[in-house]
Amino acid sequence: MSGEALHPEFFDLVGNVRAMRRLKPDPVPEALIFKVLNAGVQAASGQNLQPWEFVLVDDPAKKQWFADRYRDAMYSRFRISPDDIVERNDKLARQLKAVLYQIEHMHETPYLLFVCGLRDWPFKVAEENRVGLAPPNYGAVYPCVQNILLACRAVGLGAALTTMHQVFEDELHEYLDIPTDYGVVVTMPIGWPMGNFGPVKRVPAEEKTHRNGW
C-alpha cells in the first residue's frame, strides 16, 4: 500500500464539514434533500435494523412553532444572551453569534429535519433495570446523521446538528405525531449556506491515540 488515497477528495470533504448555522431562506429542491437523506440511510446499524426515521418539516407554521420553543429553550437552558457578546470578537463570541443567528432565523430555514431513532435498551442494561422508556438507538442514528452532514457538504448545502429540542421533546412528539417508541435524536436545519465552508479545527488523532493501552 502506498498510503495514497484512492479518493483524495473525501479527505478534503470530511475536514470541511463545519456546523453551518447561517442559512439562506431560499428554497431547496426536495430531490436534493432526498439525495442527502439517501446518503444518510447508507449508514451501518446493528443487524441492519435501520432504526432511523425522518420527520421533514417545511410547513411555515410548523417551523415557527418549533423556532419559538427552540428560542425559549436556548435562552433559558443554554443561558445564551445577545448581551454576552456585544463588542466581543473572540472565537467563542463568533460561535455564539452564529448560534444566536440560528436561534433568530430558525423559522426561515427551508427544511427542519428531525432524525428519530427507535428506542432500544443497550445490552449492558439488565432486564430488571429497564424501567420507563429506553433511549433511542444513538449508536445507529449518529452514523446516519454524519452521512447526512457529509452529503449536505457534497451538494453544497449547509446543515448543523442541534439537540436542544430535548427540553420540549414531549410537546414536539405530540405536535409532530411522533410515536413514543421513537426518540428525536437531532434536529438539523438545512439550507443554502450564507458563509463559506471552511476547515474544522480538531486535535490530531496522533494526540488522541494511546498505544497498547491508555
Ligand SMILES: Cc1cc2nc3c(=O)[nH]c(=O)nc-3n(C[C@H](O)[C@H](O)[C@H](O)COP(=O)(O)O)c2cc1C
Ligand atoms: C452530540 C452533538 C450535539 C450537538 N448539539 C448542538 C446544539 O444543540 N446546537 C448547536 O448549535 N450545535 C450543536 N452541535 C454542533 C457542535 O456545537 C459543533 O460541531 C462544534 O461546536 C464544532 O464546530 P464545527 O463542527 O463547526 O467545527 C452538536 C454536535 C454534536 C456531535
